[in-house]
Amino acid sequence: MSSDISRLRKFVSPEIIFGSGARKTVGNYAKTFGARKVLLVSDPGVEAAGWVDEIEELLAEQDLPCVRFTQVSPNPRVEQVALGAEIYREHGCNLIVAVGGGSPMDCAKGIGIVSTHGRSIIEFEGIDRIESPIPPLIFIPTTAGTSADVSQFAIISNQNEKLKFSIVSKSVVPDVALIDPDTTRTMDAFLTACTGVDALVHAIEAFVSTGSGPLTDMHALDAIRLINTHLALLVEQPEDNHLREQVMLGSMKAGLAFSNAILGAVHAMSHSLGGYLDLPHGLCNAMLLEHVIDYNYISATDRFRVVAETMGIDPRGLSQSQIKRRLMQHVISLKHQVGLYQSLADQGVHLTDIPYLSQNAIKDPCILTNPRKSNLRDVEAVYEEAL
Numbered sequence: 001m002s003s004d005i006s007r008l009r010k011f012v013s014p015e016i017i018f019g020s021g022a023r024k025t026v027g028n029y030a031k032t033f034g035a036r037k038v039l040l041v042s043d044p045g046v047e048a049a050g051w052v053d054e055i056e057e058l059l060a061e062q063d064l065p066c067v068r069f070t071q072v073s074p075n076p077r078v079e080q081v082a083l084g085a086e087i088y089r090e091h092g093c094n095l096i097v098a099v100g101g102g103s104p105m106d107c108a109k110g111i112g113i114v115s116t117h118g119r120s121i122i123e124f125e126g127i128d129r130i131e132s133p134i135p136p137l138i139f140i141p142t143t144a145g146t147s148a149d150v151s152q153f154a155i156i157s158n159q160n161e162k163l164k165f166s167i168v169s170k171s172v173v174p175d176v177a178l179i180d181p182d183t184t185r186t187m188d189a190f191l192t193a194c195t196g197v198d199a200l201v202h203a204i205e206a207f208v209s210t211g212s213g214p215l216t217d218m219h220a221l222d223a224i225r226l227i228n229t230h231l232a233l234l235v236e237q238p239e240d241n242h243l244r245e246q247v248m249l250g251s252m253k254a255g256l257a258f259s260n261a262i263l264g265a266v267h268a269m270s271h272s273l274g275g276y277l278d279l280p281h282g283l284c285n286a287m288l289l290e291h292v293i294d295y296n297y298i299s300a301t302d303r304f305r306v307v308a309e310t311m312g313i314d315p316r317g318l319s320q321s322q323i324k325r326r327l328m329q330h331v332i333s334l335k336h337q338v339g340l341y342q343s344l345a346d347q348g349v350h351l352t353d354i355p356y357l358s359q360n361a362i363k364d365p366c367i368l369t370n371p372r373k374s375n376l377r378d379v380e381a382v383y384e385e386a387l
C-alpha cells in the first residue's frame with residue numbers, strides 16, 4: 001500500500017488552562033519551569049489597565065523577581081524585539097511571561113528567539129528556521145482573537161521595508177497558555193470587534209485551508225459557531241461574563257485550528273496591508289473577508305457550504321452562487337453589528353498601492369494553504385474589489 005505524506009496531519013498545542021482566574025496560576029507555572037528571573041513583556045495600554053502589576057505580584061508571591069519590558073507597539077517591530085532581547089540578557093532572565101494582546105505575545109516570541117540565537121529576528125522569517133530551543137514561554141492573553149498564546153506563528157513588522165513577516169515554527173508555541181476571560185474586561189468595543197472578527201477569520205480560513213483535517217475541523221467549526229452566536233451580543237453587553245467566556249473559548253479554538261491547519265489569502269493580504277499602513281490586524285482582516293470568500297468559494301464549495309450552515313444559513317434549495325451570496329451578506333452584517341464599516345479606501349489605500357501590497361501578499365506563507373491557487377493578478381483583483 002502506498003502512503004501519501006501530504007495527507008498526514010500533526011497537531012501541536014501548549015498546555016492550556018482555561019477559565020476565570022487562570023492567570024493566577026502564573027507563579028506556580030513559572031516556578032515549575034525553574035524560573036530565577038522573569039522577563040515580563042506587555043504594552044503600555046495593558047500596563048495602564050493594571051494587568052502587569054497583578055502578574056508581577058503573583059510572581060513575587062513565589063519569590064520570583066521580574067523585569068518589565070512594556071515598550072511594545074501595535075504591530076510589534078524588529079527594533080522592539082532586539083531591545084527586549086537585550087534586556088532579557090542584561091538581567092539574566094531565564095523565562096518569559098507575556099501579558100497582553102497579539103503584539104506583546106508576538107514580540108515575546110521574537111525576544112525568545114533572538115535571546116537564544118543572538119541574531120536579528122529578520123533572519124528567522126519563514127517556516128521552521130529556528131535552530132535551538134528558546135526560553136520557556138508563559139502567555140496570558142488579554143484579547144479574544146489573535147491566539148498567539150496557542151499558535152505556532154509570530155508576526156513581526158519591519159518598518160524600514162514597510163512590511164510584516166511571518167515566523168512559523170512549533171518552537172514558538174508557548175509552553176503554557178493561561179486563558180482567562182476576566183482579562184478581556186479591559187478591551188473597548190472596537191478592540192473586541194477587531195479581535196473577535198480576527199478569530200472568526202482564523203476559524204473560516206483554517207476550515208477551508210488545504211492543510212485542514214479532522215484534527216482541526218472540529219475546533220474550527222466550534223469556533224465559528226461560538227463567535228457567530230456571541231460576538232455581537234458581547235459588543236452590546238460587555239458586562240456579561242458568560243458571553244465573554246464563550247467568545248474567549250471561540251477564539252482559543254480558532255487558534256488551535258489555524259495554528260495547525262494554517263490560514264489563507266485573508267491573512268496573507270492583511271499582513272501585507274498591516275505592514276504597509278500600520279493598521280490593526282483584525283480590521284485589515286475584516287475589510288478583506290467577504291471579498292476573499294467571493295474569490296475562494298469556487299475552489300471549496302462543500303467546505304463553504306458547511307461554514308454557511310454553521311453560521312445559521314439554511315442552504316437547502318439554494319444554488320452555489322446563492323449560498324455564496326448569503327454567506328457574504330451574513331459576514332458583512334456581522335461586521336456591521338459589531339461596528340465595523342471601514343473599507344480599504346477610507347483607511348488610505350489607493351489603487352496605486354495595490355501592486356506593492358500584492359507582491360508582499362503573494363510571498364506570505366499563508367497564501368500556500370489558500371484553497372484557491374493564487375497568482376499576483378488574482379491578489380491584485382481581490383484588493384481592487386475591496387477598495
Ligand SMILES: [Fe+2]
Pocket residue numbers: 146198199202267281
Ligand atoms: Fe489573525
